[in-house]
Amino acid sequence: MTDLHRLSIRELSEGLAGAKFSSRELTEHYLKRIEKIDAQVKSYVTVTAEQALAQADATDAAIKAGTASVLTGVPIAHKDIFCTQGIKTTAGSKMLDNFISPYDATVVAKGKAAGLVTLGKVNMDEFAMGSTSENSYYGATANPWNLSHVPGGSSGGSAAAVAADLAPFATGTDTGGSIRQPASFCGLTGLKPTYGRVSRFGMIAYASSLDQGGPMARSAEDCAYLMNVMAGHDAKDSTSVEKDIDNYVANLNGTSVKGLRIGIPKQYFNVAGLDADVKARVEESLKKLEEMGAILVEIDLTMTDAYVPTYYLIAPAEASSNLQRFDGVRYGYRAENPVDLMDLYKRSRSEGFGKEVQQRILIGTYALSAGYYDAYYVKAQKVRRLIQQDFLKAFESVDVIAAPAAPTTAYKIGANLSPVEMYLGDIYTIAVNLAGLPAINAPVGFDKDNLPVGLQLIGNYWSESQLLSVVHQYQQATDWHTKRAAIAEENA
Template structure:
């Protein structure tokens, strides 16, 4: 019973079904690990131990009565951007430190309906704006592979809990790489689905045209189990697409790597700042896929230099619009003793929002202001369409596109990267969100400092099954996804 955290999702599901252990025993196992290890990792904002045990008991009763789903009784951690009824939902911000949601996000509700047990809510960059999870309000989450380094962001808490074996899988969100980059930094598999595949209802908005929820876990198979729960149309979300959902688990062996055409954008491997170890590990993984029968095809993605400026006009503009609702009047943080309404607005927002959130609100407000709207925001939207067309043209000749997930491995905590340096770190991930495409990170080795490196595979629209299948088969032929950080072995 001491090594339950080493089991895959499939093994945990089978163990519960065969009564090798109960959901309560499994939940208690993870809660004990959280109590022992998370003081070092600092991944959870809120641990819901009492509720988790009650859900575990209900799951055990459902299993005994024969009413269980595949995932009934399995613990999960939710990024603290998903609303959870009766539980604090902060979005990593002082602005929402006292917000108790009156309803569940659709992703959370679907998890409950499937019998998942919520262990708690995990840390993140404030309002999902950042790449390090160095949160000014709830502290810096640590990378389990090296506690002096960041886990990535904005879903850094989600990555850290899985990498430290403090939850078997977790939900994340990805607006510009916020699932793939932390998955890369922490040696995990993380899937960013096609825009509209997973409901955004109850997911606190950053940039509404790009936000998308997805699974984070050790393997493609584990992610597939969670995608079976998360994916699907939701009438409460106007951007949710009414399209049949695959059985991602059953489809794991459907895509043959033999004959798969993998596009290699030459621009991506000549980016200034691409770490030599990252480049080497990614190229080694592509060579392995080639040995498995894939065909590597050099392609051109000519809009590469436009990714960062386009994203950092559109995303802040949408953030400016979405975050105007946090004004100190209706809910959330309110400054003390305002002298008038203007003072209430100004101090509530300047005290409630951190520096990076304020920076993006100001950039976005400027881009949307009279006299600049056409010059910046409208032009960025036109370039966004060109970026999308660039990918669609490439997919006429290839099945998937390969790239690093990040140009470097995990930064040191307190590295104090300039905003420009931080934004350029997203060079490989932003375009996927601008175009609404699906993409996945797979762990493919380590750099000289034993920090994980990730390979990103980008697919055409609605090709999540294909991406999961390709990575699953790669993981059958390699063992990078089975490697564990030293801290994950504690209490083993």
């Protein structure tokens, strides 16, 4: 079969269970596509062909023996921020170029237990710091919709791999929009769950109070299948919440769009820099939801101006603390021939970390330093609470909140935006992480250059099922999620 990559996760599951094709055939199909196409896209850092085929054979045996689960034999790509036992885990950094993880992240272990076949590890901005996937020691990943543009970041490799049909779905992480923005740039569905819904154990930390893993795929239905694997309490992660999880697939039609109150923050649609095509496509998608029975309600989110400065104090401060462990002593990159211990520390870190990571460490260290801690970090945490309360007040009158996922479509590779321009591109996503809320991106059309546009829906705490359900029903009434980039079509 030459079109296995066109099948949804449900169709792959049914095909494997019905012996229409084997996991080995499916895995070989994807590995051949990676070999043929990925030199142009550059989504993978490591392709684990040998291990993938061994896993596929084991899952085929499980299917024959009748011991398979729903996803047994389905391939997946993991963002290279999740530790994978015996496989290089780099976080996109020279600092970890030689790091072979001795254990699996909980998300990876759950995937293995569900019978998922790991195709490899995909590229990302170094330590998840960036919005383009250009800040990687392994070079820039290209957007399958236009190879001269970025796929977004930091989960750009995950988004590009799925958009180019080099994996049926992928794991991503979201600290300030790193699932939703690349999903928007690459025409995919991507869910950032409630903080604490998915275990962070074995997920290399950027900002511990903001990081959250989630699924990236073509549709809400495909994401729901992966959420059924990823979600749940983990005793190894102290921030993991002990709360019952839903069957996200079974609940895909559980929320009625008819009567759903969608909040439209007036501040979000008057942001300087919001592209006219993006605004038009998002408004068209909201009109479609209104035709389906949703009620659009204008709301006030008064803390919008505080999002960027608050996030870019808290996230670098936590990064400064988390990344101090990479010192050239225990594991990771080590400078050659140090003259003393201080020289080892200095050169290992200055040679091992890229420019963006060093910049954020410096900002964070300054914000945490004596004399500035109260003025910057503590104040930012107080403003963070106000941002959370702003959302909670809005949810008293609406069910979900709508916004663009990003103010523009994908940037050109090498656009060299200033740090301020780049950070302002996160205006619609970072508040969700500051408040710990769930949010989802859905593809809703294209701009004049045929680059994808995304609609973001933000939910109240633990409302992942609701978000997936609303997007699923929107996707039953539209076909944006079925569109494929030329590079995927040409190499079918």
